[in-house]
Amino acid sequence: MIARALLGLALLAAPAAARAESLVSALSDEAVEINSSFTGSRIVVFGAIEHAPADSDDYEVAIVVSGPPQDIVARQKGRVFGVWANRDTREFDDVPSYYVVHFSENLSRQASLERLEQYRLGIDNLPFVRESAGNAVTADFAEAVVRIKNGRGLYMERPNAVEFLGSHVFRTTFFLPANVPTGQYTVAVYVFRNETFLAGQTQSLIVEKSGTNDEIARFSENQPLVYGLATVALSLFTGWLGGVVFRRG
Amino acid sequence: MQLYLPIAELTVNMLIFLGVGGAVGFVSGLFGVGGGFLLTPLLIFSGVSPAVAVATVAPQIVASSTSAAVSYWRRRLIDEKMALILLSGGMIGSGLGVYVFRALRSLGQLDLLLGFAYVTLLGVIGGLMLRESVGAIMRSRAGRPPVGRRPGQHNWVHGLPLKVRFRRSKIYVSVLPVVALGFGVGFLGTVLGIGGGFLLVPALIYLLRVPTTVVVGTSLGYIVCTMALATVLHAVANGSVDIVLAFLLMIGGVIGAQFGAQIGQTLRGEHLRALLAIIVLAVAMRFLFDLFVAPPDPYSIEMLGAVA
Structure with missing residues (x-):
């Protein structure tokens, strides 16, 4: 939902002249079934840019898979009379349970990523991370949430992960690990040129126990x-x- | 052999958990204990959340205690009256235990309490057992006869009011300490994911002077009932009982216990007790380590209102 709203904003913000191109994308599966022998699953996202001018081949792509939002409590252990106990806590609402972004190679330079901030792409631009930035202690907690989720394979930013099969056709593969949370996911595809938004599409993906x-x-x-x-x-x-x-x- | 556990929400190697169940079953058959005090920590150390571990060990204890309880019952070695009075306290203890468990979980202090309780309980019991068994080994080496208990001896417990006659145990004692004992063991068992046999048996023998012949059967009967109740309460209050994980542990446990029991018959009592004391102390040390050594990551996260 968030991704869809952001994409709407992005569409409004895009200059009318640049909207000539459009995007068609597809997922290898619309649902991921967690059965008894589930050890994780791969989702392939395909995309094609339509109405592209013949000479244009410098498209940039970012693809975001985000999982159902959760309310999370983060706890920090500290020494109390020599014993390690949970001392401080912070609650974060509407934290995506899964958030993985893949970038195409030409979007993977640090400078490009920074300019993409206006589109709220990437882990640093997740609302709970941005909102915690004002307070150093809360920011440490938010960073810990990101680090722990990253360790579980649930939060990731992967540069050079979207592969162009031709100048207008691209593909990438996401991995949903065995511990993937169940629920409704969104897959959002963003196409840019010169770091300016051109076209986008979101689709939903269901992850469910079967x-x-x-x-x-x-x-x-x-x-x-x-x-x-x-x-x-x-x-x-x-x-x-x-x-x-x-x-x- | 990967298997997804529906409540723990983990994919695990089935053989590992069958093995864990088997190993704990072996130990419990060898020493005649429930093994919950080993199984719950092992599950927690292998990545199952404390909530699911504690709740799922309860049905495993029911399974591992049932066959022995049935055989004691057939041989009329259960004091049913005492078991029922213990149980009346145990039900209240169990109910309070589930409530406290839930409160601690939402406060984020469940791990700390489990750590403290395991260190204290296992440390004290393990230490006492080691002292007693090493003493017995030394005495038998020195050729002196073991110091027997004097059955006629009375203590402060026998001065309490509301006395009741327990025919099978051949004792005449107040119901108050019996109810209190049931309450305490039921409470600890539910919060810590242990059956509590290693607490109940010595208490019945030393505090109430129940004859050793009926102690084990009575304790088993009580444990089957309180752990069955704990299973239902954990399922209702916390939704954290994983039936698939419980079944894996039961299968391993039932098989392991048979081999343990066979080998146990070839070992001497005091040697067995010394060995068990060392295992108990080792588990206590592991929890002590976690309490005092800096964790690799001081931060942890938990979903609010989620099951696991």
């Missing part, structure tokens, strides 16, 4: 009492069966 996993998670959420009793019944049966099997054996 099959037995989905049923168990729903069961636990919707009927916790029955779920708890069923777990107890399973334990009693397994324990009893174990006793019977091994006494005879």
Whole structure:
């Protein structure tokens, strides 16, 4: 949703004359199913720039995949009487659970990335990071959130990751790790020339538990009492069966 | 053999967790303990969130205690009256435990409390066991007979009012310490993800003078009931019971326990107790380490209102 709103802003901001080109993009899958043997998944994003003038081949592309927003609490440990305990906390609302940006090679220079700030692309421009910048302590917490999410493969900025197959056709592959949060994702594709926005498109991607996993998670959420009793019944049966099997054996 | 755990929301190697269940089952069969005090920390150390670990160990303890409880019950070695009175305290303790667990979790101090409680409990129990068992080994080396308990001896507990006769245990004692004991063990068991047999058994023997023949069966019967209750309460209050993980641990545990029990019969009691004391102290040391040594990253994050 955020990505879509930003893209709308970007579209309004773009000069009318530069809007000649348009963009068509597609995902390899519209849904990612988390089954029992889920170890992560790849999503390929394809894009083609239409109505491009014949001589133009200097397009720049950024592609953002962002996951459902979460409210997060970050805690900092410190020494209390020699013991390490959580001392300070900060809460961040509407933090994207997953945020990965891929840039094409010609957009990967530091100077270009800085100029893209107006389009709010990149981890440093996420609302919760920007809003925390005023306070040094809060900024440290926001940085820790980014660092921890990065360590889990959920936050990433990858330069040189969008590959041009021709002058107007490009492709990139995102990896959703095994611990990927479930929910509604958005995939936003931005095309620039000379760091000026030309065209964009967003699509949604669903990440959901499937099959037995989905049923168990729903069961636990919707009927916790029955779920708890069923777990107890399973334990009693397994324990009893174990006793019977091994006494005879 | 990768397997996605639906509540823990983790992809794990199935064989590792079968192995963990098996190893803990082996230890529990070897020493005749539930093994929760080992299993919960092992799960936490291997990346399962403390909330899911504590809640998921409860059904595993139910499974590992059931077959033994049934066999004690068949041999009429459970004092049902005592188990029921223990349980009346245990139910209140368990309920309060789930409440406290949830409050600590939202305060962000669950890890700290678990650390402190494990260090204190395991440190004290492990230390006492080691002293007692090493003493017994030294005495038997020196050729002196073991110091027997004097069953007729009374302590302050026997002066309390509301006395009740427990026929199977052949004791006449106040219900107050029995209810209190059930309450305490139920509370600790629910908060810490342990059955509490290693607390209950010595307390029944030394405090209430329950004969050793019925102690283990009565304790097992009580543990099956409180841990079953803890499972349901954790499922309702915290939604953190992972049935798939619990099942993996049960399968490993039931098999491991059989081998442990066979090997346990070939070892001498005091040697077993000394060995168990060393394992208990090792787990306590690991928690002590976490409490006093600087963590690699002082920051941690948690989703608000999320399950795991």
